[in-house]
Amino acid sequence: MKKSLLFVAGLILAISFIRCDQTQEIKYSGNPLFDEPFTADPTAIVYNDTLWLFTGSDEQEEGVDGFLMRRWYVFSTADMVNWTNHGAVLSVDDFEWGSHNAFAADVVENHGKFWWYVPIVHADPAARVHEGFAMGVAVADHPAGPYHDPIGKPLIADTTANSIVLNIDPDVFVDDDGRVYMYWGSWDEVRVVELKSNMVELAGPVMNVEGLDNFFEAPFMHKRGDIYYMSYAAGYPSRTEYAISDNPLGPWVEKGVINDVIPNSPTNHQAIVHFKGNDYFIYHTAGLPNGGPFRRSVCIDKLEYDENGLIKKVVRTTTGVPQIK
Ligand code: FUB
Numbered sequence: 001m002k003k004s005l006l007f008v009a010g011l012i013l014a015i016s017f018i019r020c021d022q023t024q025e026i027k028y029s030g031n032p033l034f035d036e037p038f039t040a041d042p043t044a045i046v047y048n049d050t051l052w053l054f055t056g057s058d059e060q061e062e063g064v065d066g067f068l069m070r071r072w073y074v075f076s077t078a079d080m081v082n083w084t085n086h087g088a089v090l091s092v093d094d095f096e097w098g099s100h101n102a103f104a105a106d107v108v109e110n111h112g113k114f115w116w117y118v119p120i121v122h123a124d125p126a127a128r129v130h131e132g133f134a135m136g137v138a139v140a141d142h143p144a145g146p147y148h149d150p151i152g153k154p155l156i157a158d159t160t161a162n163s164i165v166l167n168i169d170p171d172v173f174v175d176d177d178g179r180v181y182m183y184w185g186s187w188d189e190v191r192v193v194e195l196k197s198n199m200v201e202l203a204g205p206v207m208n209v210e211g212l213d214n215f216f217e218a219p220f221m222h223k224r225g226d227i228y229y230m231s232y233a234a235g236y237p238s239r240t241e242y243a244i245s246d247n248p249l250g251p252w253v254e255k256g257v258i259n260d261v262i263p264n265s266p267t268n269h270q271a272i273v274h275f276k277g278n279d280y281f282i283y284h285t286a287g288l289p290n291g292g293p294f295r296r297s298v299c300i301d302k303l304e305y306d307e308n309g310l311i312k313k314v315v316r317t318t319t320g321v322p323q324i325k
Contacts, residue, residue, distance in 0.1 A: 012197050024085040025082070025083070025084055026075075027126060030319045030320040031319070033297065033320070036095070037057055037059075038058035038297055039055035040058050042054070042105045042284060044273040050078050051076065052144075053083075053282070055072065055075070057071050057073055060294035064295060072089070072102055073085065073088050076144070080280075096123075096155075098123060104215050104245075105120045108174055116138045116156070127158060127159060130158045130164075130166070131165055135155055136153065151200050156202075163191065167186075168186050171220050173222075181195070184219065186216070187217070190215050190232075195261060199241035209252070211253070214235050215232050216238050217238070217269075224274070224309065225309065227244050228245045228247065229272070230257060231272060236266055237266035239268075241254070242256070242258055255311070258281065258311050259313070262283075262286070265285055265291075265292075267293070267296070268285065271283075282298060284294075284298050285299050301320065
């Protein structure tokens with residue numbers, strides 16, 4: 001008994017050491033945010049006066065076509081200038097059912113835990129009825145992890161009734177009344193399903209989301225006051241458009257373009273976050289000197305609303321956002 005306790009304690013120490021070892025302080029110097037690694041598909045939350053940024057990782061070699069994505073990173077900042085890279089704390093290997101393609105994910109806090117929803121190609125050929133992507137979840141007690149898959153299976157797969165051809169880009173939103181919604185979509189199809197409060201089970205059927213004009217992929221929900229904002233990649237190459245509603249299930253009213261198409265990258269996957277009195281638009285470009293459509297980098301610029309609560313078009317900069325004093 002004692003021996004096994006010692007073994008477990010040793011293991012925990014070793015894991016903490018590996019995690020600490022990955023942690024790296026970085027100074028932000030404009031857009032793109034980091035010189036390395038290549039980061040894509042950002043999402044962010046605010047926790048403990050800190051902005052936590054979660055990204056995918058573009059590992060493809062220069063000049064080679066196709067995504068090579070196996071893991072997701074965590075970064076944090078208290079002032080938008082001094083960042084900590086907590087390392088690639090989650091990978092496809094953390095999901096027994098998953099095989100490859102660590103595409104755009106989303107993290108949300110609920111019940112004091114951090115839930116990281118990910119799309120990955122299913123390892124079981126029998127589960128690959130369409131494009132083979134499935135979406136599962138990992139959970140942790142802290143935004144920087146460690147994360148584990150609490151259920152050992154995906155929540156949505158090709159075999160789920162009314163799922164779509166390419167089940168990617170999950171976006172989970174916890175409303176003020178505690179209800180939880182998971183949106184996802186690609187190739188012009190958008191879906192939503194309500195999740196149970198335990199965050200790991202579907203609470204009802206998969207429903208279509210209608211009314212998001214030109215929808216291509218990357219749905220992202222945020223709420224400001226009583227207005228629900230659904231932003232998304234529209235068309236391909238994609239610009240970012242958005243729609244608003246007074247209900248998380250719509251109907252949606254189209255409100256136009258937030259961000260134009262980006263040079264060199266047909267994707268620019270956005271997230272919107274409010275932090276210490278400022279609103280931020282987080283997205284990726286291919287802006288590093290050796291970047292490209294499969295070697296993307298996260299950028300942050302200011303997001304502004306007009307007096308009617310409508311989002312103004314983002315002005316992309318290379319200088320980025322100022323330090324929060
Ligand atoms: O990064 C792979 C895919 O490209 C994402 O899932 C999409 O949102 C697009 O950014």
